[in-house]
Amino acid sequence: MSDEITPQLSGYITTKILKQPKRVLKDDEPLISSGLIDSFSLVDLAAFVEDAFNVRLDDTELSRETFDTVEQLAGIIRQRKG
Amino acid sequence: MTFSHLLHHTYSESPDQVAIHLLQNKQPDLPITYRDLIHGAAGYARALKQANVQPGEVVVLILQHGAALIHAFFGAVLHGAIPSIMPFLTEKLSPDRYRADLASLIEIIRPAAIVTYPEFVPEVQSAINSAAGRSVRVLVSTEVGLAEPDFTTLSGLSRLEDDLVLLQHSSGTTGLQKGVALSQRAVIHQLEKYRAAIRLSPPDVIVSWLPLYHDMGLIAGFVMPLLTRTPLVLMSPFDWVRAPYKLLQAVSQYRGTLTWLPNFAYNFCAQKIRDRDLEGVDLSSWRAVINCSEPTYWKSQHAFLERFQSRGLRPDALATCYAMAENVFAVTQGGILGPVTVDEVDQRALLTERRARPSVGGDGGLKLLSAGRPLEGMQVRVLDDQRRDLPERHLGEIAIRSECLLTGYFNRDDLTAQAFHNGWYLTGDLGYLANGEVYVTGRKKDLIIVGGKNVYPQDLERLAGEVPGVHPGRVVAFGVFDEDAGTEAVVVVAEADTEDESERQRLAGEIRQAVTRGSDVALRQAHVVGPGWLLKTSSGKIARLANREKYLAEVAALAQDS
Numbered sequence: 101m102s103d104e105i106t107p108q109l110s111g112y113i114t115t116k117i118l119k120q121p122k123r124v125l126k127d128d129e130p131l132i133s134s135g136l137i138d139s140f141s142l143v144d145l146a147a148f149v150e151d152a153f154n155v156r157l158d159d160t161e162l163s164r165e166t167f168d169t170v171e172q173l174a175g176i177i178r179q180r181k182g
Numbered sequence: 183m184t185f186s187h188l189l190h191h192t193y194s195e196s197p198d199q200v201a202i203h204l205l206q207n208k209q210p211d212l213p214i215t216y217r218d219l220i221h222g223a224a225g226y227a228r229a230l231k232q233a234n235v236q237p238g239e240v241v242v243l244i245l246q247h248g249a250a251l252i253h254a255f256f257g258a259v260l261h262g263a264i265p266s267i268m269p270f271l272t273e274k275l276s277p278d279r280y281r282a283d284l285a286s287l288i289e290i291i292r293p294a295a296i297v298t299y300p301e302f303v304p305e306v307q308s309a310i311n312s313a314a315g316r317s318v319r320v321l322v323s324t325e326v327g328l329a330e331p332d333f334t335t336l337s338g339l340s341r342l343e344d345d346l347v348l349l350q351h352s353s354g355t356t357g358l359q360k361g362v363a364l365s366q367r368a369v370i371h372q373l374e375k376y377r378a379a380i381r382l383s384p385p386d387v388i389v390s391w392l393p394l395y396h397d398m399g400l401i402a403g404f405v406m407p408l409l410t411r412t413p414l415v416l417m418s419p420f421d422w423v424r425a426p427y428k429l430l431q432a433v434s435q436y437r438g439t440l441t442w443l444p445n446f447a448y449n450f451c452a453q454k455i456r457d458r459d460l461e462g463v464d465l466s467s468w469r470a471v472i473n474c475s476e477p478t479y480w481k482s483q484h485a486f487l488e489r490f491q492s493r494g495l496r497p498d499a500l501a502t503c504y505a506m507a508e509n510v511f512a513v514t515q516g517g518i519l520g521p522v523t524v525d526e527v528d529q530r531a532l533l534t535e536r537r538a539r540p541s542v543g544g545d546g547g548l549k550l551l552s553a554g555r556p557l558e559g560m561q562v563r564v565l566d567d568q569r570r571d572l573p574e575r576h577l578g579e580i581a582i583r584s585e586c587l588l589t590g591y592f593n594r595d596d597l598t599a600q601a602f603h604n605g606w607y608l609t610g611d612l613g614y615l616a617n618g619e620v621y622v623t624g625r626k627k628d629l630i631i632v633g634g635k636n637v638y639p640q641d642l643e644r645l646a647g648e649v650p651g652v653h654p655g656r657v658v659a660f661g662v663f664d665e666d667a668g669t670e671a672v673v674v675v676a677e678a679d680t681e682d683e684s685e686r687q688r689l690a691g692e693i694r695q696a697v698t699r700g701s702d703v704a705l706r707q708a709h710v711v712g713p714g715w716l717l718k719t720s721s722g723k724i725a726r727l728a729n730r731e732k733y734l735a736e737v738a739a740l741a742q743d744s
Contacts, residue, residue, distance in 0.1 A: 120707075134699075135699065139420070140450065140667075143424065143454045159425035160425070163273075163424070
């Protein structure tokens with residue numbers, strides 16, 4: 101079950117945020133500190149996570165302080181579902 | 183009349199009035215009365231005096247949105263010094279780049295002091311050292327206390343109307359070189375004219391999330407409310423971008439009447455705010471939501487109205503404004519006395535003849551939003567390339583003249599001289615006049631405006647050109663309008679020798695990272711091409727507009743193929 105989280109996140113980020121569906125995103129690739137995702141896209145990402153994984157996130161929960169990679173974001177989701 | 187006189191009067195007449203409701207993340211809202219504000223400011227004025235900062239010297243403020251920044255700004259004013267707010271380091275920007283930008287700011291502006299947090303002192307000190315500006319004093323915000331003001335000794339009250347009162351910068355290496363120096367007279371004149379244009383009166387409550395280092399946030403969302411005693415509800419831009427609904431909840435809770443937004447914020451709010459965060463929100467108090475600081479789009483305003491009309495947003499609340507730091511703030515205002523004029527023009531004539539011909543019959547027209555009429559005392563002309571006046575509905579460069587214009591770019595007489603033509607400020611904006619109203623259609627200069635923030639393409643090109651594998655000097659950066667976002671997206675095209683696709687992808691990733699870390703701008707696309715792709719002008723310079731056209735044509739062709 102948890103194995104499905106990271107590909108879903110990567111898929112959403114490459115197609116919807118980066119708009120480069122062919123781009124391969126590694127699970128440990130920095131997203132925020134590298135500039136791939138900017139703060140405007142974090143709102144979208146939070147909404148996607150809530151809908152796709154049926155978890156509730158606070159406004160400021162997704163930030164550079166809480167995650168920077170797909171793996172770390174998946175960790176937050178697993179914890180929340182736990 | 184000066185800032186300090188106005189503060190003095192307010193302190194004597196309404197010390198208990200709440201000046202600012204400061205919205206804080208995960209903490210209750212903090213009401214700041216004029217007494218609190220002046221006591222905080224007087225503490226900074228005393229600290230600046232003790233640090234031997236002289237009236238007329240510049241004080242750079244490197245503080246996040248909050249009480250310390252508010253106190254330090256008006257503390258510098260009460261001391262007669264010239265405050266200049268520098269954007270704070272963000273999570274994306276590399277500390278090295280920030281330090282380099284700060285060092286170059288110090289070299290040009292030569293501030294007497296910098297105010298910052300204790301944990302940021304080493305960063306600031308190292309920038310001071312590399313700028314060889316050892317006489318710059320560093321004041322630590324946590325060491326500055328409150329003070330009872332003594333208006334008989336505060337040197338701010340001895341400032342003259344022609345003295346400078348503040349400096350405004352755009353961000354980025356190039357923007358920081360151009361400190362817009364404004365006099366007391368210019369700012370106070372702007373406040374008088376602008377409050378008349380928007381019919382500012384006691385029931386008004388201004389709600390703002392805008393950063394204080396831009397003219398819109400600093401003047402409309404900070405200085406004007408505080409000096410006119412209009413209650414201000416202030417939230418941090420960082421909180422807004424994570425939770426845009428908080429703006430609407432604040433309007434509802436405080437019965438906000440006026441808000442200024444850059445165009446992208448209309449799209450952002452309309453698209454991102456979820457229904458569950460709008461429960462109980464009532465926007466009927468909003469009498470003007472003013473679209474300003476980047477090109478305005480009918481579709482963005484329309485989407486905003488559609489989304490929030492059911493929450494009480496009135497169609498006649500949508501307003502527009504044309505403003506720039508060089509004129510303190512507003513040049514024109516639309517949508518206050520009646521709805522914003524929408525001009526439907528023929529799209530082809532706009533592009534090919536550079537004329538805004540009213541479209542005839544049916545749908546083919548492009549809906550352009552009027553920025554309204556010039557404020558009283560502000561003159562607007564539209565000039566051709568020889569700087570001759572153009573007739574109505576002809577596109578040209580907008581030039582302005584007013585009592586609010588900048589004294590100059592601080593310590594950059596060369597840039598000041600270039601910006602003026604016979605007393606008229608050349609804005610670099612393209613537009614036209616029709617029936618006394620001003621329409622802004624684009625930029626003559628290569629400046630890119632992303633989310634209301636000015637970005638200079640040469641800064642991004644330099645950063646991308648530093649990536650190993652990219653031909654230095656064979657890089658172009660430009661803005662592409664993103665209809666979804668209601669603002670420009672930034673594209674970098676760079677030439678490299680490699681034909682290998684995966685190597686090109688890797689280079690694109692590095693360019694993206696170098697640009698973000700160096701400029702705080704997230705790219706839409708870093709596009710790596712082979713040698714000879716980029717078009718140059720006859721003098722060998724990279725032609726930004728021509729390359730933009732070429733890029734757009736390729737993207738369109740690709741879209742057709744797939």
